[in-house]
Each structure stands twice: as structure tokens, then as C-alpha cells.
Amino acid sequence: MTAEAVDGRRAKGERRRALLLEAALRVVERDGVAGVTHRAVAKEAGQPPSSATYYFESIDDLLVAALVRSVDAYAARLREATESPDPVAALAETLAAELARGRAPVIAEYELYLLAARRPALRATAQRCVDDLAALARRCTGDPVAVKAFCACVDGLLLQALVTGASPDASGIEAVLRLAMAGSEPAGGVP
Amino acid sequence: MTAEAVDGRRAKGERRRALLLEAALRVVERDGVAGVTHRAVAKEAGQPPSSATYYFESIDDLLVAALVRSVDAYAARLREATESPDPVAALAETLAAELARGRAPVIAEYELYLLAARRPALRATAQRCVDDLAALARRCTGDPVAVKAFCACVDGLLLQALVTGASPDASGIEAVLRLAMAGSEPAGGVP
DNA sequence: GAGAATCTTGCACAAACGTCCAAGTTTCTC
DNA sequence: GAGAAACTTGGACGTTTGTGCAAGATTCTC
Secondary structure, X not given: OOOOOOOXXXXXXXXXXXXXXXXXXXXXXXXXXXXXXXXXXXXXXXXXXXXXXXXXXXXXXXXXXXHHHHHHHHHHHHHHHHOOOOHHHHHHHHHHHHHHHOHHHHHHHHHHHHHOOOOHHHHHHHHHHHHHHHHHHHOOOOOHHHHHHHHHHHHHHHHHHHHHOOOOXXXXXXXXXXXXXXXXXXXXXOO | OOOOOOOHHXXXXXXXXXHHHHHHHHHHHHHOHHHOOXXXXXXXXXXXXXXXXHHOOOHHHHHHHHHHHHHHHHHHHHHHHHOOOOHHHHHHHHHHHHHHHOHHHHHHHHHHHHHOOXXXXXHHHHHXXXXXXXXHHHOOOOOHHHHHHHHHHHHHHHHHHXXXXXXXXXHHHHHHHHHHHHOOOOOOOOO
């Protein structure tokens, strides 16, 4: 994709690195961030422990890469909802469906997300996450305060659902998001 | 406080346990949840390692107790704001001041908070946190959806401030919270 | 004061971890 | 094909961790 002639050595390496990264995400889902070790990830990927240390010098590198990958996946889902005729409804459905399918992946996302609070190197990635959300909101309102409220609501709703064990349905989520979006201007509306 | 005649042995024990718990919170602030080990906490408390294993059988017990303590402190601050003439403004000031004083304690709170997502035993404590927030909101609006939006906004604003490194001021926070509180009814208002 | 309950501590053990290295393999360049 | 570059792997090292235990000190009960 990037260059016409690929180095077969590097290509194989990147494929392997991706395998390890996916394994790392599964480990985070299963055992939390604390469970991420070189050995555990390599074992999950069905590879020798040395390979994990080769591709990720420190355990921190591994977590950083995992967050980036997690945010990428999130951004993709977000973009899909953004392009829908009713972004708010689409997002509400997406979030509810994710929670219903299983909490572990969502927990993993937020554990990695929170990791950015301690690592300045991750702030740009976290910011991207919020920006994508704001882009969705701006399709429905011009009020910047409403955009902030909307973004905060999304993270707050998910976080609270996770920690309290509640399972809000799509309509409940949508109602809250719609309210946050309403803002001072009565209707930004879809054009 | 609880009984008239206290057992000196148990009293000493509880004092020591409290010391360890405070040390544990400092460790979480400094090194994150991952840094919490029996030895690290004992060292932080200036006590022999064995004492940590005596009072907290597993490392999980320690974290659970730490979360409960953290939520207790949060609830106290929340109650203070709730009793203010303008709860929303008071809460906004409290949150902004906390962020300004230092992010580490807030990060620690959320790391522990998120811990509840994996431990059913902690859900009640996390729920209490949300309930206290909802109680504050209900002093300003009767709309249950607005209450939910308000609670979500508080967690979302703090979480996003932490992960993006932003430092919202009191007025910015207040504006967002006020919007979430507004709801469909134009004014619940303070009586 | 005698005996029981609780607290307190040092120590030793196995397991798991990050890290490093050196030898071997594949792939590319020329 | 020869040499360089990148990948791959197994193994060893020292450190840290959780855990359990046994002996001692403190406090309460009678």
C-alpha cells in the first residue's frame, strides 16, 4: 500500500507484529492491562516468547501500540455512524449493540484509553478519539458547548454502564445523547 | 464510635490497616494500579512487608478496599457541593480545582473506578458514586433523562480531560453541565 | 497472674517476569 | 553465488512477586 516494492523480510515481520498486537488485545480483554506480559501475549499468539520481546522492546511499547490499534477500530465504527442519515441514532445503536455483545472488549478499550492519562505519548491518540466523536456531533449541531456535552456523555454513559453493570438499551442511550445535543439552540438539525 | 468498649488489639489493627490503605492510594497515584504490590504498599507505609499480607490477604482485597475509600472521599466532596445554593456551579468549581491541583489523584480515582467493571463485588460501590451524582442533579431538575445526561457528562468531562491532557476551567465545565441539566423542560431551576 | 486471642515480623520458597545474548534462518542486494 | 540485513529462537540471568509458616510480642479475659 505504501510503497510499490515491499521487502519480504519486513512484510513478514509486520504480519507477525500484527498477530502479536491482536493477541495483546485479547489478553487485555481477558485479564486486563495488568495481564499483559511478553510471555502471555506470545503464548496467546501461539508464538515463542522471544518474538514478543523482539517486536516490542518494552511492555509499554506493546500497550501503546495496542491502544492505537483499539482507537483505530473505534474510529472506523464511528465513521460508519457519522455517515448515517441520523448519526445520533446510529451511534446509540452501535454503542448498545457493543455492550450487549459483551462487556470485555469495551472494558479493554477503556482500560487502554485511561492509559493515555499517564503517557503523554498517547495523548494525541486519545485526542483523536474525542475529535472523531466531535466530528459526528458537529453534523447535528453548531453549538460548541453542545458538542462538548455530547462527547462527554458518550464516554460517561459507557463508563458508567461498565462500572455499575447496567445495560442501557439503544433508545435510552439515544434519549440522553439527543438531550445533550439539543443545546441552547432549539434545532441544529440535519440539513 | 461504634461500640463503647474497644478492643485495644483490634483498634491498633484498624489504625494500621488505615495507614496501609492510605499508602496504597499514594502508590496508585504514583505508579498506577499496576504498581500496587504488598511490598510496595508496605514500604510506602513504612512498615514491614508482612504487615501488608496480614491485613490484605490478596492484592485484590487491597484494591477493593482502596476503591471504597476513594469513593468515600469523593462522596464527601459531592455532598458538600450538593448542599450549596447552586450545586452545579459548586460542582464545576470543585472539579476544576481538583484537576488544577494535580491530575495524579484524579487518575488514581478513575483507575480504581474502572476496576469495578471487572469485579462484581465493587459494582455496589461504583453505583453509589453515580447515585450521589444523581442526587445532586435531582436538586436542579426533575427530568430523569437530564439527570442521566448530567451524570454521564461529569464522568465524561473528567475522563476526557485526563486522557487528552486538557485543563478545562470551572466556567467551561459549568457551561456543559448546565446544558446537560437543561433538558427538555426549559427550567427546573432552584426553588 | 494464667491462658487465649490478636497482632507482628522475618524468612524461605516457587513462580513469573523483563532482559540480554548468541546462534541459526530467511530474504534481499549486488 | 557472496555478503548484508532482517527475522527467529532457545536459553540463562537476576529481580520481583505472592504466599505460607513459625516464632515472638502485645492485649484482653477470667
